[in-house]
Amino acid sequence: MNPIQRSIGNIKQNYSDYKSLESKGKITFWKESLLNNALYILLIIAIIYTSFKNSNFLSAPSIVNIISLSAANLPIACGIAGCIVLTGTDLSAGRVVGLTACISASLLQAVTYATKMFPNLPVLPIPVVIIIVILVGGIVGWVNGFFVAKFKLHPFIVTLATQLIIYGFLLMYMMINGNNGQSLSGLDERFTKFVKGSVISVGGVAIPNYVWYACVVVIVMWFIWNKTTFGKNMFAVGSNPEAANVSGVNVMKTTILVHTLAGVMYGVTGFIEAARIGSNTANTGLNYESDAIAACVIGGVSFVGGTGKISGVVMGVFLLxxxxxxxxxxxxxxxxxxxxKGLIILVACAIDMRKYLVRK
Known part of the structure; x- marks a missing residue:
């Protein structure tokens, strides 16, 4: 049975169940449906209202802009989603994005730029820089996962600490070679074209390349979550770590790998942001984690653990x-x-917890 047939079958079954309910049960059904989907309903109303107030909201340039902004945030959201599946979070994500963005920018400044941070260093090949930022992000993620798994510390505390540590390293990095905290700009043209260039246009509006890179990230993450043993272990640990351990899952290894993968996603985000922004400072990446967490919760990745889909993360990012x-x-x-933004996060978490309590 293919997914479409399965969906049609589920709809028929749900309709049959609804028809069998008494009038009181039907009222309860609609009440629960409205409460559980309140955030989506409000977002749809907001979209309709905005389109009436400003007709340019649903124009081709606006839609491409929304897609582009969403694509830039997809890697970090996919990374944090794994941490949330494990009933945790990651407060260091935004600072890791900032650090990797500044590293990317400093290594890919044009050789002719007057205030180049490393004047004697040639512009490195783009694949080399990608590997460097992925390693940096992965190392930070590994450290987060190690302290969470080894010492049973809450991810909130661990990532709060690493957030401060990474920010300190970032501030020191921005002072290298007399840069004195100045913004890193003057990027090499190859780098900006690689990220912000375009090969496809819609309605005369160019779609930047990083949209396609985000699509690749989503496909890879979907495969990891749904088609690998690691993905199945991640959901098992998130649902019940004790039961997962008894069934033979290496809980410590899985926890470390989830956080390491998240760090890799932050590195990818930082690389994209370096070129997308064009002028990077120590504030690059500030509060990125809050948007990513909100998107994940809106997309159905539950803080109670063991629940979430990559498709939901994508939907959450777009809606936000x-x-x-x-x-x-x-x-x-x-x-x-x-x-x-704060209210959206609060309401989304409240709805998520309510769903959990009803199921329980």
Missing amino acids: RIIFVALNFLSINMNMQYVI
Whole structure:
């Protein structure tokens, strides 16, 4: 049975179950459905309202912009999603993105740029820089996973500590060779074209290359989560680490690998951000983790552990980015946008916990 047939079968079964309910049961069904999907309903209403207030919201340039902004955030969200599946989180993600972005920018500055951080260093091949930032991100992720798994520390505490450590390293890195914390810009043209160049246009609007890189990341992560032993072990550990250990799963190894993979995703995000932003500072990556966490929760990755889909993460990233772009089209004050972002996270977590308590 293919996925479409399975979905049709599930819809028929659910409809049959609904028809068999008494009137009180039907009222409860609709009440539960509305509460569980309240965030999606509000987002749809916001999209419709914004499109009426500003017709440019659903124009081709706006849609491509939403897709591009979402693609830039997909790798970090896919990384953090694995940590959430293990009932944890990762507060260091944004700072790792900032560090790897600044490393990428410093190694890929044009040789003719007047304030090049490493004036005697030629522009490195792009694959070499990708490997470097992946290693940096992976090492930070490995450290997070090791302390969580080995010493049974809560991921919140571990990643809060590494967040501060990485930020310290980032500030020191920005001072190298008399850079004195100046922004890293003047990037080599090959680098910017590799990330921001385009080979396909929609409605005359160019789609940047990093959208396709994000698609590759999503496919790889989907494969890892759904078609590998490691992916199955990750969900087993997230659901019940004791039961997973009894069934032969190496809980410590799985926890470390999940965080290491997350770190690799942060490195990929940093590489993309370096070129996308074009002028990187110590504040690059600030609060990126909050957007990624919100997107994961909206997409159904549960903090109770063992629940989540890559498709849900993608949906969550897109929905969150749509609402942020909508706020800009409505000329909502930036300070108020932080309030709304916090409320979205709070409501999403509350709905997620409510679903868990109902199932329990």
